[in-house]
Amino acid sequence: MKLGKLKRSVARIILVLGLLSVSGIVASCAGTGNESPAQSVQVIRNVTVIDGTGGPAQKGVTVVIKDGLIDAVSVDAIYDTNAEVIDGTGMTVVPGLIDMHGHLFGRGATETLPQHETYAKLFLAGGVTTVFSPGSRDPDAVIEFRRRIEAGESVGPRIHLAGRYVDKGQSVVSWIDGFGDVAEAESYFEPYLGELSALKLYTGVDRDFGKKAVEYAHRNGLFVTGHIGAMTVHEAVEIGIDGLEHGLYTITELVGEAGYPAIICATANADVDSPEATRLIRMLRDNDVYITPTTVVHLAMKGDVSVYPYDWMRFLSEQGRAVWSDLKGTVLSLPSEVRDCFDRAFENHLRFVARAHRAGVRVLAGTDPIPPMVSPGLSLHLEINYLMAAGMSIEEAINAASLSAAEVLGVDRSFGSVEKGKVADLVVIDGNVLEDPMSLFNTYRVYKSGVAFDPSELRQSAEGGIR
Ligand SMILES: [Zn+2]
Known part of the structure; x- marks a missing residue:
């Protein structure tokens, strides 16, 4: 997956949406129908989701991210053929x-x-x-x-x-x-x-x-x-x-x-x-x-x-x-x-x-x-x-x-869980967190407002940085 390109295109969309504030009003203003280039759709398919609500984990789920929001979380989600797709087999998605x-x-x-x-x-x-x-x-x-x-x-x-x-x-x-x-x-x-x-x-x-x-x-x-x-x-x-x-x-x-x-x-x-x-x-x-x-x-x-x-x-x-x-x-x-x-x-x-x-x-x-x-x-x-x-x-x-x-x-209307309509803050873990909770350490991709970050790149750039 070409993360650099993806980051740029999603970042552009985020600019269109305006700055995301911490005030919890993001979902309503971000959901006002901006045109979305195909690349803005990102999909994690066949993944285990622990959605943050405290309810039981679900397996074999497809998570669709569109325009910085979570567009679908279901076993039979339909998505655009041009979407960027991660095969989530053996992986876990948790909320940001x-x-x-x-x-x-x-x-x-x-x-x-x-x-x-x-x-x-x-x-x-x-x-x-x-x-x-x-x-x-x-x-x-x-x-x-x-x-x-x-x-x-x-x-x-x-x-x-x-x-x-x-x-x-x-x-x-x-x-x-x-x-x-x-x-x-x-x-x-x-x-x-x-x-x-x-x-x-x-x-x-x-x-x-x-x-x-x-x-x-x-x-x-x-x-x-x-x-x-x-x-x-x-x-x-x-x-x-x-x-x-x-x-x-x-x-x-x-x-x-x-x-x-x-x-x-x-x-x-x-x-x-x-x-x-x-x-x-x-x-x-x-x-x-x-x-x-x-x-x-x-x-x-x-x-x-x-x-x-x-x-x-x-x-x-x-x-x-x-x-x-x-x-x-x-x-x-x-x-x-x-x-x-x-x-x-x-x-x-x-x-x-x-x-x-x-x-x-x-x-x-x-x-x-x-x-x-x-x-x-x-x-x-x-x-x-x-x-x-x-x-x-x-x-x-x-x-x-x-x-x-x-x-x-006080931000739970827009944040905190992997649910349709919420801001796409989520984490893809390379591992089965249900079987091995320590695998949480293996963050594979982090999304903030649908913008993808590569954890290994971030960690590399943080090396030696703590004073
Ligand atoms: Zn303290």
Whole structure:
């Protein structure tokens, strides 16, 4: 298949359709009957589809992409004889994935650094067509980068963001500037309201501060997620928070407020079967508060990189490799009694996620790609596998990384599933994901608005790019 030619012709059509926004109105304005050259029709035939709704996978399906939209998903779809056809035998189609903890900065040698271009390519190569960044180091630069992507000057996923972290007073993170009070936060955020999808509350936010911040956000159409600490989960739910990041490691009622590294043993020793845990889980479910466990970032605390089954080193610059040896040094210098807690903490975290999922809590897939081995794109596939280790079926785990996340972002009318009429954000996997969920790593083709990207090309151009 001549991908270059295909890309150009589809790109032309996309220009005709106008810039695709993240606002969820794409399907209606894109469906207004533009003439479509024959090459604009792309077909994946005889493929297994996991459609993102959580429903059972279907085999032997033909997926038709036309003018940037999904035109058909059925066993007997009819398509133009001039269409570009991929024989999908032995392959799987999933929706464009959504990383709900998809930052665009990472850990640098001495501090965190923006990694926009490289991360964006890696996200896309991994089939991640949408990221939600819960907190930015430099919101203005991310907003400008998003504009570049939308204008076709850079390649990357659709970006939703929470902007500057909301913390109270002096944050535990040196570069986060906390706000003195919520009025100060409001005047800061006022000019950003049109750019943001959410606010992110950080560890120093207490109940009173949080309550006002949530009211402000909801009044302005933003959802609120939190990496909480000073506030309990009960309090966060009471004040109307919409999501909680990092799973058991930040469930203060069960693990306390311990910082790193004490949090590792606190998490190992938490009782996730206690009546308190049961009450908390019911509370999350009854109030539709989602959790994003970011399991793959917790692995980094162990310092054992063999748990990352992909070649993350190839994307690091020399400087980035220095970051890794520095991080490894930190982990290996932890007291042995702390390191001995790691595996139990990790298993406990997964048991908590499993209980929450079984009880009906919305669990979403997110990665938090700050440490160098949590590679954008690739680590989301690993997270999906861990969600399965926590009891999800493959269909449920894909749903957590697609339609369920799109619902939280408020874009599910146009995105998040492989369904007729939706924007053609989808991923062709070279492998049978039903039989081998690890084959998610083998992305063969990624479509964003029907524009085809070659993952191996993207990954090659991202080599050595992480600072
Ligand atoms: Zn984060």
